[in-house]
Amino acid sequence: MYAEVAFPISSYQTFTYQIPVDLTDQVRVGVRVKAPLGRRTVQGVVVSLTDKTNFKGKLKNIMALVDDQLVLDEQLWELLHWTSRYYLTPLGQVARMAMPRSLSTRYHPPKCQRVVFKSFGDDFDTLKKGKPAQARVLEKLSAVKKPVMLADLNKLVSNPADICHKLAVQGLVEISSEIRYPDATGFSFDPIEKEIIFSESQQVIIDKLSNALLEKQFFPALLHGVTGSGKTEIYIDLVRQTLEQGRTAIMLLPEISLTPQIAGRFRAVFGETVALWHSKMTSAIRSWTWKQICGGQYKVVIGARSAIFTPLRNLGLIVVDEEQEHSYKQESPDPRYHARDVALMRGKLCDSVVVLASATPSLESYYNQIQGKLTYLPLTERFGGASYPQVYVVDMNQEQEDTGKMDQVFSGLLLEKIQDRLNKREQIILLQNRRGYAPILRCGDCGEILMCPNCQLSLTYHSRGDVLQCHFCGHLQRPVPDLCQQCHSVNLRLAGTGTQKVEDILLDTFPQARLSRLDLDTTHTGKQLTQTLRKFASGEIDILLGTQMIAKGLDFENATLVGIINADTGLFLPDFRAGERVFQLIYQAAGRAGRHKKPGEVVIQTYNPENPVIKHAARLDLKQYYNIALSERRELNYAPFSWMVRVEFHGAERQKVEVRALDCRRQLQAVFPGLEILGPAPCYRERLRNNYRFQMVLKANKTKDVNGRLLHRFLQKNFTGVVIQRKDAKARMIVDIDPVSIL
Secondary structure (H helix, E strand, O other), X not given: OEEEEEOOOOOOOOEEEEOOHHHOOOOOOOOEEEXXXXXXXXXXXXXXXXXXXXXXXXXXEOOEEOOOOOOOOHHHHHHHHHHHHHOOOOHHHHHHHHOOOOOOOOOOOOEEEEEEEOOOOOOHHHHHHHOHHHHHHHHHHHHHOOOEEHHHHOOOOOOHHHHHHHHHHOOOEEEEEEEOOOOOHHHOOOOOOOOOOOOHHHHHHHHHHHHHHHHOXXXXXXXXXXXXXXXXXXXXXXXXXXXXXOOEEEEEOOOHHHHHHHHHHHHHHHHHHEEXXXXXXXXXXXXXXXXXXXXXXXXXEEEOHHHHHOOOOOEEEEEEEOOOOHHHEOOOOOOOOEXXXXXXXXXXXXXXXXXXXXXXXXXXXXXXXXXXXXXXXXXXXXXXXXXXXXXXXXXXXHHHHHHOOOOOOOOHHHHHHHHHHHHOOOEEEEEOOOOOOEOEEEXXXXXXXXXXOOXXXXXXXXXXXXXXXXXXOOOEEOOOOOOOOOOOOOOEEEEOOOHHXXXXXXXXXXXXXXEXXXXXXXXXXXXXXXXXXXXXXXXXXXEEEEOHHHOOOOOOOOEEEXXXXXXXXXXXXXXXXXXXXXXXXXXXXXXXXXXXXXXXXXXXXXOOOOOHHHHHHHOOOHHHHHHHHHHHHHHHOOOOOEEEEEEEEEEOOHHHHHHHHHHHHHHOOOOOOOEEEEEEEEEEEEEEOOEEEEEEEEEEEOOOOOOOHHHHHHHHHHHOOHHHHOOOOOOEEEEEEOOOOOO
């Protein structure tokens, strides 16, 4: 028997191997194997089996299986094939993403040694004088009076294993070994139990989705519920019905910050059948969770975008919460998939109900429900009688004129509202969607801005650590210079505002307030993130300051004020989604206020109060803004009215990158009616990570190419296989299907 194996390489080629006799019954399509590839041993996936081969020469053998059971069912295997075809990515790379190399069903949690105190012996004083390290360990163990991990004694003595072994020989302690199962409780709130009585509008939606679950057919829906309308309660009831039918469920979340609270709600209802899956989990927890999912111990998976590929069997329900979020799109490495679209395809293959949910749907999903491609399920009222927050828009230009102070961070109104909430012992959420202290260090004399040496971008100053950092390549510059590199002036000034600067102002203005900041600089681990959110939920924090990770999905009963420090951030980026993103962020952030019995208020600070995005977001007028945005998209032939592809060329030498981009444009074949090609032109961020970047944008109008088949045939002819491989390696190409940004 022979097997065709795909490896996680950039080539679409598969390789033929002979199957050893002892593995003949175990090697099947979709199984991971280890096999020699050149001089290396590499993990690959079996894509086909045959008893004949046309290969001339001596074939190498498959060396071993990676898993002790079949991980992929038929539907998930077909999903990987679809992902490979649609996103123009070799199957081996797609399989590696769905079945990470470091994970295996053969994983076993490590054993750990525990030691427990038995006796001080007959002459402890002599032991203390002659062997003080042994005496210290005995004293520690006697005080604890329960088994202690040997590793926990590292701070007490330098060689705890050797010392405890000697104590055990004397009969003073007892050592035992046991399996230490990974503990994921630190990534979730404690179970949050609530008694729910559904509103009439909620019940209507539940009934429609319940019927769809019973029919066990593909049913795609858009749950458009305003902030605080009780979407989570609907998710929980749908999962309950799914499990009662003996099927499984996936819940996708766009931000890891949303996971702890949602996990707490789900675990209160479904107990230990709920698994978490995201990048902040430790490798041990991910390995153990993967093994349990493959073995069928978990019935519900809650996680970030990669959770859509988890190998749950008999899948009945997929929920994509906050489906508009661009974090569902994988930007790198290949495949550059969008988890929302993959969820719809997996639901179709598994005859599942797929619920796309948001208070601010993506324009694509909003348009698709208008076209009848998604069943529209509206929730127009807040749950439990909660009212919408009162929204105030502060013109910061006028504020500066009135006060005579330039570059104000806080308006007088927002400061008053914060003090009022602190007096009432209510909580405040403040959004500043830019981390660090200040995004620019500029010379006040010549205007020179300190730039990243690897990127054409300014370095951000971080007061914690007194360092300049590039938020794209990670470059650090320390110490911060005292002189301008251009004119040697000492007149260096910080410009702009990040979360660290806002934090310092708050600490000075409200010294008695308990403040915590949530951004990428303060949440290096999932447990740090969970701990901060727990404290805010329990009332131990008065003011929660953060970037967009705190702007959506979170539900805190005592949070009655939301302040948006600078609503203009990102508003004028040269990207066709810029306005949509800012609208959604403001709308979502405003929805964190007054979600329960206490009324809420929102203060939006802006230098552009008449901008349509700001005006409609402040009015919470989604329909009007979306009509404007769709009209603009139609006129410019952008998604959702066209199929879009972004082709990026990048390399260390600008001229070679430009030449290759122009050469590619000239050689494009079989251009079809309705296809518009923009560029090539330099990207907005032309240089990143020591690479120059040019791009072409392809737009295929959907009236001429209804299903996108013409575009895909065009892409396969021009941008795959040998067409890519024969080009200059110093100017590489990326093909991004359905891009979420063209920056």
